[in-house]
Amino acid sequence: MKNLASFALLSVAGAISASAAISDNLVSYYDFEEAVSGNGSAIANRVSGGASATIFGTSPTSGFAGNAAFNSTGTDGAGNTSNRSALIVGKAANFTHTSTDAIRVPVDTTALWGSTPVAGAGFSISAWYFAAIDPNQAASQRYFVFEDGTNTTQFDVSFGSQAAAANATSLAMWAYNNGATGAAVQATSSVGAWHHVVHTFTYDGTSTLMSVYRDGVSTPATLNFAGFPSFTELNIGNARDGQSRGWDGMIDEVAVWSRALAPAEVQGVYNLGLQGEAVTALKFNVALSSSPESGGTVSGSGLYSAGQQATFSATPKPGYVFSSWDGVFNGQSASFSYTVNADITAVATFGEDTGDPDGDGLTNYEEIVIYGTG
Known part of the structure; x- marks a missing residue:
């Protein structure tokens, strides 16, 4: 069944945000x-x-x-x-x-x-x-x-x-x-x-x-x-x-x-x-990505209804740590809830894990990513 919300209605609803309406x-x-x-x-x-x-x-x-x-x-x-x-x-x-x-x-x-x-x-x-x-x-x-x-x-x-x-x-x-x-x-x-x-x-x-x-x-x-x-x-x-x-x-x-x-x-x-x-x-598209792609994964991309609450997450891979989100997600933690009222494009940035829990002088990033010995 198609959602046949009228285009005229969407133009008004689009005033919620400049990026709100694909239409x-x-x-x-x-x-x-x-x-x-x-x-x-x-x-x-x-x-x-x-x-x-x-x-x-x-x-x-x-x-x-x-x-x-x-x-x-x-x-x-x-x-x-x-x-x-x-x-x-x-x-x-x-x-x-x-x-x-x-x-x-x-x-x-x-x-x-x-x-x-x-x-x-x-x-x-x-x-x-x-x-x-x-x-x-x-x-x-x-x-x-x-x-x-x-x-x-x-x-x-x-x-x-x-x-x-x-x-x-x-x-x-x-x-x-x-x-x-x-x-x-x-x-x-x-x-x-x-x-x-x-x-x-x-x-x-x-x-x-x-x-x-x-x-x-x-x-x-x-x-x-x-x-x-x-x-x-x-x-x-x-x-x-x-x-x-x-x-x-x-x-x-x-x-x-x-x-x-x-x-x-x-x-x-x-x-x-x-x-x-x-x-x-009237749907809003959330497009998430990782930087670098090898540093971790993100979840939560997709379409959401206006006012829908969703959970978004950035999960680092071994040897990396979560650094930050950009755009409207700037300042959010790795995993958080957010009420969607506009199209969103955001990148999760991951950095090198500089921890050295075994005290051997090599960071977790070096052991796991560079040398593959972690």
């Missing part, structure tokens, strides 16, 4: 909860006042509730079945690799960051995707989660697979921009499993940096290109118009922001999906 500057959010099908049918944008998406073609459907033996007759006319019973956040959009069919989302970069963006402007695109390739599909098919559909030859944003063999168990996903420049995401996406992708774009005044995150983690697919992307719509579940690279499976939680999400926010959006929560749910 800040959210301009489009399609959760595909309503049952909609048929060429030209509209799919609601959950952001108040946002433009609806439109089904193009006959095969895409919204409000898909899952089917363990879905008959996925697609481009190849295979007529075989695939297991689409697993859902991520409520219902989803369903696709069957059919010709140029897609769900078209109006995303106008002029509205996102102006006809000529200023330095520091940015935007982000997020989606969950589930490949359920028909076992009888022909080899060398390509499957696209999204690509801008402004024209048939040029594209400024794209995320899809390389050619996949029949009965493929995983897809090699690539991100493209600026018409031809591409980068491997460096992580195959398993068929029959949900994965999350976020593209962020940041303009520095002369060029645009595109960063790609998969399942909440930054990937090597980082591209920098001159100028800035310009398009008016995204094809969800297909490539640009006329390319016949339809998705085979499900897509959910498509969202667009008129700013570049920070890494901790990307992790927060991913965590929301894992918990079956909508992007607009």
Whole structure:
């Protein structure tokens, strides 16, 4: 069940803290909860006042509730079945690799960051995707989660697979921009499993940096290109118009922001999906890390409701001692309770254990970490 707290409510609640709402500057959010099908049918944008998406073609459907033996007759006319019973956040959009069919989302970069963006402007695109390739599909098919559909030859944003063999168990996903420049995401996406992708774009005044995150983690697919992307719509579940690279499976939680999400926010959006929560749910993301990583472990990272009390801990490894927390946790002990009312990013610092209980002139750090004799 999705938590469908309205975006308007979140904007008010976000006044609790400047870092409170992942939904800040959210301009489009399609959760595909309503049952909609048929060429030209509209799919609601959950952001108040946002433009609806439109089904193009006959095969895409919204409000898909899952089917363990879905008959996925697609481009190849295979007529075989695939297991689409697993859902991520409520219902989803369903696709069957059919010709140029897609769900078209109006995303106008002029509205996102102006006809000529200023330095520091940015935007982000997020989606969950589930490949359920028909076992009888022909080899060398390509499957696209999204690509801008402004024209048939040029594209400024794209995320899809390389050619996949029949009965493929995983897809090699690539991100493209600026018409031809591409980068491997460096992580195959398993068929029959949900994965999350976020593209962020940041303009520095002369060029645009595109960063790609998969399942909440930054990937090597980082591209920098001159100028800035310009398009008016995204094809969800297909490539640009006329390319016949339809998705085979499900897509959910498509969202667009008129700013570049920070890494901790990307992790927060991913965590929301894992918990079956909508992007607009009022949750706060706590992202903890250790410095150095070899010095100890931290616990307590995750999503929390507003006002929820949680326990956070930093545990040193042998040869180290806890030193301090930074950020809003500065001054806290290694383990403590805290009431969460905003997104939090904090680092626990560990130092060398300088104790010498056996009096041999070597510290615990030297014996355990340096010499391995402790």
